Amino acid sequence: MKKILIINGPNLNLLGNREKNFYGKTTLNNIKTICEEYCKKNEMECNFFQSNHEGELIEKIHLAANDYAGIIINPAAYTHTSIALLDALRAIEKPKIEVHISNIYSRDDYRRKSITSEAVDGIICGFGEKGYTLAIDAIKNLIYKKNND
Numbered sequence: 001m002k003k004i005l006i007i008n009g010p011n012l013n014l015l016g017n018r019e020k021n022f023y024g025k026t027t028l029n030n031i032k033t034i035c036e037e038y039c040k041k042n043e044m045e046c047n048f049f050q051s052n053h054e055g056e057l058i059e060k061i062h063l064a065a066n067d068y069a070g071i072i073i074n075p076a077a078y079t080h081t082s083i084a085l086l087d088a089l090r091a092i093e094k095p096k097i098e099v100h101i102s103n104i105y106s107r108d109d110y111r112r113k114s115i116t117s118e119a120v121d122g123i124i125c126g127f128g129e130k131g132y133t134l135a136i137d138a139i140k141n142l143i144y145k146k147n148n149d
């Protein structure tokens with residue numbers, strides 16, 4: 001069974017209370033359950049992880065080199081600032097999808113640049129929590145496409 005890593009960056013543990021106009025009412029725990037169930041339906045497994053610490057996110061990404069078939073990541077604010085996360089993602093030659101709950105291109109100017117997206121296969125943003133299941137569909141396609149090449 002293919003295992004994927006779903007990584008969430010800073011402040012996403014506050015979903016459900018935080019800026020509901022952008023991020024909705026769903027908690028991160030709800031999103032975790034949705035992802036686990038959706039992966040199961042798709043004959044995959046996921047490890048759903050959140051941290052507020054850049055180094056912990058980086059160390060988790062490193063694990064994907066051996067333990068996972070692909071990465072889905074919502075780097076949150078580190079999207080716009082972290083060359084360290086970009087480099088960590090670049091080091092992993094596996095399918096990678098970036099997700100944002102909100103549409104980062106319709107918000108503040110400083111959110112319009114995603115540094116981390118330079119290392120991923122594609123981005124899904126602006127579809128709320130649904131973005132995570134769309135990303136699972138996308139990564140499944142990439143994993144099986146790569147396997148059949």
Ligand code: DQA
Nearest residue numbers: 074075076077100101102111
């Ligand atoms: C976010 C968008 C980022 O700009 C922001 O810093 C977040 C969440 C999103 O999911 O929409 O924390 O990644």
